[in-house]
Amino acid sequence: MTTMTTTTDAPVLTATGVTMRFGGLTAVRTVDLTVHHDEIVGLIGPNGAGKTTFFNCLTGLYRPTEGTVTYRDTVLPPKPHLVTRAGIARTFQNIRLFANMTVLENVLVGRHTRTREGLLSALLRSPRFHRAEAASTQRAMELLDFTGLAPKADHLARNLPYGEQRKLEIARALASDPGLLLLDEPTAGMNPQETRATEALVRAIREQGTAVLVIEHDMRFIFNLCDRVAVLVQGEKLVEGTSDTVQADERVIAAYLGTPFEGAPGQEELAEVEAAEAEAAHAEEDR
Structure with a gap:
């Protein structure tokens, strides 16, 4: 049994070069991300950006086609119950x-x-x-x-x-x-009062020593809450930084407005990736 130790500066989570392909389609491409023990990190992006697929790679639901995921310097096996036992817990976009x-x-x-x-x-x-x-x-x-x-x-x-x-x-x-909690759209369907209560709860979770990585479409929630924000666009990490840095990035604005930027995949590829993600999600639910 491997003994896992932590230091103040060591990341709780390190994802390196994570890539997930469904057949010939690439839903997530060479994504790097770290989360430290005292952080709340946000993961945002338009629909079909690969956010939930990336979460599924982190939590063992999917085995990444390429790349590694480590928790406190230990490579995680692609088995959800072993990932949970190691110290990572999650919620789902659809309540389970x-x-x-x-x-x-x-x-x-x-x-x-x-x-x-x-x-x-x-x-x-x-x-x-x-x-x-x-x-x-x-x-x-x-x-x-x-x-x-x-x-x-x-x-x-x-x-x-x-x-x-x-x-x-x-x-x-x-x-x-858990030492790390992954939240998949925790405020989906909530009214403003419920959203504010969830924001306070997530802060309290961090204060009790659990790091948090959160996917969310509510930009106000994310930018008010998170220490860092990473933006996925069509499977790739476009930018990462503070809320101010991300909000000021013209590529992020263009992505949310649906305006192509240099090197962006086309809408046909985006639709194919969305369909592959949906098919994989249905297959997982049927297991």
Whole structure:
């Protein structure tokens, strides 16, 4: 077993030359990105830019065609449960809660990667199992309190308002005690009040020692929140820097307005990449 150590200056996440091809189509091309332990980093780009595909490469859902992803200097295997165990958790663009389980039970599911009790211990209901179960429940309730959901611990997840379902997904992800949290469009479908609450929650997560990498279409949310922002355009990293640097870049403005810049792929290639990403996403959901 490899022992992972960190320093103040060492990145939590390092993606080097990450490329993802679907057949002859390239959805992500040689993308480099780092996230440090005390950072909130944003990843933005127009629809079809390859943001979610890149996230899927980071979290083991896809095996990159080329490049490496390391967490605290250890190369990550392309297996989602092993990536989670290593210390990276994520939420999804489309909410993936267990609708017929309670709020508390959903968080406990996220806790299983940090428990060591085996099947025999569970079947025998040993004292060790009961201690572990009590500790997991205590930690889950702490996370529900942190996200403001403790009063609804016994409610079914399906009965929560949309914004609270998003919070529950975050609580469940945090249950694995990650060093890095990846958020895929956490404010999608939210009203302004819910968006502000999510911004405050993400800041609080960082203050508790968890780095954050976030995909989002809400530019105000991203630029208010993030220490650095990277821009993907048609699978390639166009620019990276502070919010002011990114907002002032004419290529970013052109990309969002749909204006071609020198070297930009054409709309036909963009449509092909979007279709390949969608097909891969459907295949993953069917697994």
